Amino acid sequence: xxxxxxxxxxxxxxxxxxxxxxxxxxxxxxxxxxxxxxxxxxxxxxxxxxxxxxxxxxxxxxxxxxxxxxxxxxxxxxxxxxxxxxxxxxxxxxxxxxxxxxxxxxxxxxxxxxxxxxxxxxxxxxxxxxxxxxxxxxxxxxxxxxxxxxxxxxxxxxxxxxxxxxxxxxxxxxxxxxxxxxxxxxxxxxxxxxxxxxxxxxxxxxxxxxxxxxxxxxxxxxxxxxxxxxxxxxxxxxxxxxxxxxxxxxxxxxxxxxxxxxxxxxxxxxxxxxxxxxxxxxxxxxxxxxxxxxxxxxxxxxxxxxxxxxxxxxxxxxxxxxxxxxxxxxxxxxxxxxxxxxxxxxxxxxxxxxxxxx
Numbered sequence: 001x002x003x004x005x006x007x008x009x010x011x012x013x014x015x016x017x018x019x020x021x022x023x024x025x026x027x028x029x030x031x032x033x034x035x036x037x038x039x040x041x042x043x044x045x046x047x048x049x050x051x052x053x054x055x056x057x058x059x060x061x062x063x064x065x066x067x068x069x070x071x072x073x074x075x076x077x078x079x080x081x082x083x084x085x086x087x088x089x090x091x092x093x094x095x096x097x098x099x100x101x102x103x104x105x106x107x108x109x110x111x112x113x114x115x116x117x118x119x120x121x122x123x124x125x126x127x128x129x130x131x132x133x134x135x136x137x138x139x140x141x142x143x144x145x146x147x148x149x150x151x152x153x154x155x156x157x158x159x160x161x162x163x164x165x166x167x168x169x170x171x172x173x174x175x176x177x178x179x180x181x182x183x184x185x186x187x188x189x190x191x192x193x194x195x196x197x198x199x200x201x202x203x204x205x206x207x208x209x210x211x212x213x214x215x216x217x218x219x220x221x222x223x224x225x226x227x228x229x230x231x232x233x234x235x236x237x238x239x240x241x242x243x244x245x246x247x248x249x250x251x252x253x254x255x256x257x258x259x260x261x262x263x264x265x266x267x268x269x270x271x272x273x274x275x276x277x278x279x280x281x282x283x284x285x286x287x288x289x290x291x292x293x294x295x296x297x298x299x300x301x302x303x304x305x306x307x308x309x310x311x312x313x314x315x316x317x318x319x320x321x322x323x324x325x326x327x328x329x330x331x332x333x334x335x336x337x338x339x340x341x342x343x344x345x346x347x348x349x350x351x352x353x354x355x356x357x358x
Contacts, residue, residue: 001355002033004066004100005075006091008040012242016185016215018160018268019077019107025163029344032351035069037062039087059090066098073355074102076132080109081263082121089128096131101354104132106142108265110189113145113286126150133354138266139287156350159287160266161343164275164335168244168251178317179210181253181278183246183269186217191259191283191303196226198259198309203230207317212236214249250276254323255316259283261303266291271338274298274330279323281312291338297329 007023017040027034039058066074074095078088088104095102106112116122129135129146135155137143143155184190199211211231213223216239227235241249250256256273259281266287273280280298282288294300299316301308315321 001351002035002070002072003075003351004035004037004069004071004073005077006037006039006088007077009038010036012246013240016217016240018265019079021268022107022160023077025161025340026344026347029163029340030348032348035065035071037065039091040084055087058087059094062091063094063098066095066100071100073351074100075105075351076102077105077107078109078128079107079263080111080125082118084109085111085121085125085128089124089131092128092131101133101357102131103134103136103350103354104129105136106146106265107138108263108286110263112142112263112265114262129153133357134350136350139290141290142265142287158343158346158350159290159338160268160271161338161340162268162271162275162334163340164338166247167275168247176319177208177210178254179212179252180255180257180313181249181273182211182213182215182257183241183250183273184215184258184267186213186215186220186223188219189261189263191261191309192219192223194259194261194304194306194309195257196223196230197306198313199227200230201306201310202313202317205314207314208234209317210234210236212238212249212253214238214241214246216240246272247276250278253278255313256280256282257309257313259301259303259305259309260285264288271334275334275338277327277331279316279321279326280330281309281316291333297326297333299326 005023007019008017010020010024076088076091078084092102129150135153136158137155138159143157147153147155211234224237250273256278258267258270260283262285264285270280270282282292283303284300285303292298292300299312301312
């Protein structure tokens with residue numbers, strides 16, 4: 001079976017994207033034959049004339065690729081934000097025009113869980129979902145959000161997964177100073193303003209910790225400037241990291257911080273941090289709540305709530321929390337429920353079912 005799968009660039013050094021990370025793992029671990037069709041902006045892309053021309057040519061190039069590569073099935077990864085919806089709706093309609101079954105796979109985006117603010121955008125999204133043979137979501141929460149809006153869709157649940165065997169065995173520094181890590185896109189939706197204010201409060205109250213940041217995005221310069229001013233030498237920005245370096249940095253860290261405001265699906269960086277035995281402090285958004293049991297395998301905060309971020313970090317930094325139990329439970333959660341081998345097996349079954357119905 002030949003499958004066309006869409007995603008932004010699969011080069012981790014060019015693009016900070018959970019979708020790209022997952023697609024790399026799918027291609028590596030699956031027995032199916034994949035063709036990666038690049039759709040989505042890279043971190044340094046600007047919306048200029050050249051970019052607009054590329055988008056205009058995307059749909060005819062997509063159709064030509066389906067025929068040239070003799071594609072049997074199309075797997076479209078999307079995010080429910082305006083630009084992605086318009087682009088991926090066009091790709092979905094094109095695949096159906098070519099009589100190819102479409103598996104539509106939403107991965108976060110503001111309108112995954114929130115109501116649309118534009119009727120045309122809501123209409124386009126509904127048409128895209130109804131044109132797909134099946135819709136793949138990450139949790140019951142996401143399924144309910146979609147089926148409450150649009151009935152009679154074939155919606156399947158398949159949570160994201162990671163390759164747990166890639167995590168190195170690293171001895172943690174058992175000193176009093178803990179290390180907090182942020183790994184991901186430097187965008188306001190990730191709760192960067194809450195991180196800045198929480199660190200300012202903690203610093204003023206004489207809490208000592210190291211904060212390491214890795215990633216790229218529109219707020220990179222702003223975030224680096226603010227955090228450097230607050231923490232001085234205790235803040236480190238290491239750019240975009242991947243592979244062994246990413247796993248090493250996670251394994252050396254104590255706390256993974258992601259107090260997202262909106263737009264998440266099931267963050268792969270959170271799953272990776274849990275696999276590396278970090279204690280995660282994450283916002284209660286989308287499918288996060290399907291994984292994290294507050295106080296058992298991680299800590300939950302409300303979106304936009306700086307006070308709760310401060311409270312949870314104080315709990316972890318003060319020595320009150322049993323970090324070892326939280327770490328063990330986090331790792332066990334991933335091993336038992338989010339292994340990439342199990343994920344790929346279920347995905348291949350969905351592919352086979354769709355292919356047989358063609």
